[in-house]
Amino acid sequence: MDFRLTAEQEEVRDSIRELADKMLRPRAAEFETAGEVPADVRRQLAEMGLFGMLVPEHFGGTELDPLSYCLAIEELARACAATSITVSVSNSVVAAPIAAHGSDDQKQSLLPSLARGELLGAFCLTEAHAGSDAAAIRTRATHTTAGYQLQGSKAWVTNAGWAGLFIIFATLDPALGSRGITAFLVRSENPGLRVGPPERKMGLRASSTAPVYLDACEIPSSDRLGEEGRGMAIALETLDAARIGVAAQCVGIARAAFEEAIAYARGRHAFGRPIAEFGAVKAHIADMAADIDAARLLTLHAASLKTAGADFGRQASMAKLWASEAANRVAARAVQIHGAAGFSADSPVERLYRDARVTTIYEGTSEIQRLVIARRLLGSGARSTSASSRPPT
Numbered sequence: 001m002d003f004r005l006t007a008e009q010e011e012v013r014d015s016i017r018e019l020a021d022k023m024l025r026p027r028a029a030e031f032e033t034a035g036e037v038p039a040d041v042r043r044q045l046a047e048m049g050l051f052g053m054l055v056p057e058h059f060g061g062t063e064l065d066p067l068s069y070c071l072a073i074e075e076l077a078r079a080c081a082a083t084s085i086t087v088s089v090s091n092s093v094v095a096a097p098i099a100a101h102g103s104d105d106q107k108q109s110l111l112p113s114l115a116r117g118e119l120l121g122a123f124c125l126t127e128a129h130a131g132s133d134a135a136a137i138r139t140r141a142t143h144t145t146a147g148y149q150l151q152g153s154k155a156w157v158t159n160a161g162w163a164g165l166f167i168i169f170a171t172l173d174p175a176l177g178s179r180g181i182t183a184f185l186v187r188s189e190n191p192g193l194r195v196g197p198p199e200r201k202m203g204l205r206a207s208s209t210a211p212v213y214l215d216a217c218e219i220p221s222s223d224r225l226g227e228e229g230r231g232m233a234i235a236l237e238t239l240d241a242a243r244i245g246v247a248a249q250c251v252g253i254a255r256a257a258f259e260e261a262i263a264y265a266r267g268r269h270a271f272g273r274p275i276a277e278f279g280a281v282k283a284h285i286a287d288m289a290a291d292i293d294a295a296r297l298l299t300l301h302a303a304s305l306k307t308a309g310a311d312f313g314r315q316a317s318m319a320k321l322w323a324s325e326a327a328n329r330v331a332a333r334a335v336q337i338h339g340a341a342g343f344s345a346d347s348p349v350e351r352l353y354r355d356a357r358v359t360t361i362y363e364g365t366s367e368i369q370r371l372v373i374a375r376r377l378l379g380s381g382a383r384s385t386s387a388s389s390r391p392p393t
Helices: 007-023 025-034 039-047 066-079 081-101 104-115 174-180 231-267 279-307 313-343 348-360 366-378
Strands: 121-124 140-143 147-158 165-171 181-187 193-195 209-220
Touching: 007 025, 007 066, 025 066, 025 081, 025 348, 039 081, 066 081, 066 231, 066 279, 081 104, 081 121, 081 147, 081 165, 081 181, 081 231, 081 348, 121 147, 140 165, 147 165, 147 181, 165 174, 165 209, 165 231, 174 181, 181 209, 181 231, 231 279, 231 313, 231 348, 279 313, 313 348, 313 366
Parallel strands: 121 165
Antiparallel strands: 140 147, 147 209, 165 181, 193 209
């Protein structure tokens, strides 16, 4: 399996790395303290085309191939995990499904604004009682003379505080289970949609996460995304692809923790020599490097299959499973290498440790990924109706 990058892919990686090192990495701690990725930073990222990475060129996007997109998300996450998830959500679970399932009018009216970063997107599937069991959502969509009325609430919505566009999943009839779920496009200014107070989170504190409430929210039929009853299929297809990007985010977080650990081990002295010379520290470093390489290869494999138009669902779940668990292991080892210094809130590895923790939960928990992988290997079911729409991000 050959993952040598093309000249264009190397250019994407190098340009994003340079941008992230200058704009994001020095300010990541500042963003966390402020509890947001500042609007001026989001504007600069938009000017670089980062909110249009999955938008077709004829709608104003940069239309990166899946592997280039992963490289970009990895570099953003290495510099600031909260920024990477802000960018990836608007791309992978909002712009991408609109490009794939939207009507011509929806694409023409929404995709250019998403690509320019004028419109930020949010994906609303999870509810307080329906996370992994997404088919159990209770938000209702009822027919009206003009279209639909939405009633209910969504939880852990990434980008909620900044979004101008929400993809809302609601059921036309709970008795239909997943076959009643339908997707809708709702603007932030739509009467009846309200964003709740931001969540207080362990990590990724600079990303916006909040509940969304729908109270007699009226929308026209033209704002339905796809056909009635196709919402779950759209959600699962979207999450399959988005998991590759989350795996890339995990690789970026792990890389950042690894680099901090290497630098500290070389500079910290004990018993008259750098701790990098101690066997126990070398063992940590070796395991961290192996975890990162394995995670990256799984991620690139899934991305390459998607690029080729092949079935990539199982590989996406494997990449997300391994990369998220690896990011947690690597971040924990980085704290261990730092010792007491790593336990300080002033240490970058302390933040990385907290940022990594949610990656085994959102975009489908590790338990759900194992279920998806096993089902596809054993042939005991075509798809799982379980999903997760990014809890605490």
